[in-house]
Amino acid sequence: MLLLPFQLLAVLFPGGDSEDAFQGPTSFHVNQISSFANSTWARNQGSGWLDDLQIHGWDSDSGTAIFLKPWSKGNSSDEEIAEVVEIFRVYFFGFTQEVERRASEFQLEYPLEIQVIAGCELRAGGSIGSFLRGAIGGLDFLSFGKDTCVPSPEGGSRAQHVCALIMQYQAVIDTVNMLLFDNFPRYLLGVLDAGKAELQRQVKPEAWLSRGPSPGPGRLLLVCHVSGFYPKPVRVRWMRGEQEQPGTQHSDLLPNADWTWYLRATLDVAAGEAAGLSCRVTHSSLEGRDIILLWGHPISIGLIFLAIIVPSLIVLLCLALWYIRRRSYQDIP
Ligand SMILES: *[C@@H]1O[C@H](CO)[C@@H](O)[C@H](O)[C@H]1NC(C)=O
Numbered sequence: 001m002l003l004l005p006f007q008l009l010a011v012l013f014p015g016g017d018s019e020d021a022f023q024g025p026t027s028f029h030v031n032q033i034s035s036f037a038n039s040t041w042a043r044n045q046g047s048g049w050l051d052d053l054q055i056h057g058w059d060s061d062s063g064t065a066i067f068l069k070p071w072s073k074g075n076s077s078d079e080e081i082a083e084v085v086e087i088f089r090v091y092f093f094g095f096t097q098e099v100e101r102r103a104s105e106f107q108l109e110y111p112l113e114i115q116v117i118a119g120c121e122l123r124a125g126g127s128i129g130s131f132l133r134g135a136i137g138g139l140d141f142l143s144f145g146k147d148t149c150v151p152s153p154e155g156g157s158r159a160q161h162v163c164a165l166i167m168q169y170q171a172v173i174d175t176v177n178m179l180l181f182d183n184f185p186r187y188l189l190g191v192l193d194a195g196k197a198e199l200q201r202q203v204k205p206e207a208w209l210s211r212g213p214s215p216g217p218g219r220l221l222l223v224c225h226v227s228g229f230y231p232k233p234v235r236v237r238w239m240r241g242e243q244e245q246p247g248t249q250h251s252d253l254l255p256n257a258d259w260t261w262y263l264r265a266t267l268d269v270a271a272g273e274a275a276g277l278s279c280r281v282t283h284s285s286l287e288g289r290d291i292i293l294l295w296g297h298p299i300s301i302g303l304i305f306l307a308i309i310v311p312s313l314i315v316l317l318c319l320a321l322w323y324i325r326r327r328s329y330q331d332i333p
């Protein structure tokens with residue numbers, strides 16, 4: 001029985017223990033954002049994620065889960081899904097009530113924002129680790145381990161009181177244990193397998209160059225845009241020949257709506273030094289054939305030569321011919 005997860009991992013990671021071969025997400029978590037405007041107004045938002053890809057929503061009016069992908073249920077049976085959805089429905093209802101009822105006891109002040117993140121992740125060596133963390137107003141408040149509630153230092157005595165209170169409810173502890181250490185890990189393996197075709201797909205980036213706002217007199221901001229790639233890991237560098245330019249700045253990785261990513265790499269250079277620089281993009285979908293875009297291609301110098309020098313030479317030649325012919329007419333006695 002204990003070996004089972006490892007066998008499943010071998011299926012998920014063909015190629016044995018080389019984890020580099022696996023592209024795509026390795027964790028599942030559910031996210032709760034609860035906003036309390038005052039003692040009578042509260043709203044809960046729920047969602048489910050594989051790393052930073054959203055696969056579940058939550059309709060808090062009807063208390064139902066929204067499956068955003070055809071494979072979002074993983075391989076779980078409808079009964080198991082219904083059971084977990086019911087746990088969340090009861091939880092959101094009870095949570096809102098408890099917070100409103102105990103706000104003054106715990107000196108919570110409105111408006112109040114509470115976030116909870118709970119899930120599990122594949123770890124090196126094939127084990128699965130689970131986590132649950134709660135925050136109030138953006139500050140860590142508490143976390144859960146097996147059978148324990150751990151108050152965060154930032155949470156102060158309030159967090160200690162809340163943990164002490166939760167620990168009195170064995171049914172709550174049992175439910176948290178079941179979700180974190182049984183349902184979620186099984187679901188993670190099932191959903192990574194069910195969504196494999198999409199989660200492990202390879203989409204090639206497109207790349208283009210532009211000029212950013214000038215950083216100062218005589219300087220240029222070279223911008224290399226890389227968009228539409230999947231999975232997320234990517235390497236974008238400004239180079240001179242084979243030499244990586246150390247001043248390269250990267251934007252955050254921004255999501256496109258179609259589950260692909262966008263990244264920008266900029267380089268601030270003296271205007272005279274831009275020619276000959278190139279942007280180099282390395283991504284698993286390119287299979288070793290990096291995209292290389294040249295800034296101010298040397299070919300344009302050739303074009304300038306052709307466009308200016310050649311017509312000038314032709315004009316000069318014509319003038320010379322005309323002059324010679326005039327001279328020779330005048331020379332005729
Ligand atoms: C509570 O907050 C909601 C939303 O901001 C607001 O519409 C409502 O009037 C407030 N109620 C009270 C009693 O302050």
Ligand SMILES: *[C@@H]1O[C@H](CO)[C@@H](O)[C@H](O)[C@H]1NC(C)=O
Pocket residue numbers: 008075076077186189190193
């Ligand atoms: C779903 O897959 C997981 C792991 O891949 C496995 O442990 C579980 O038994 C499967 N469940 C069903 C209903 O097939």
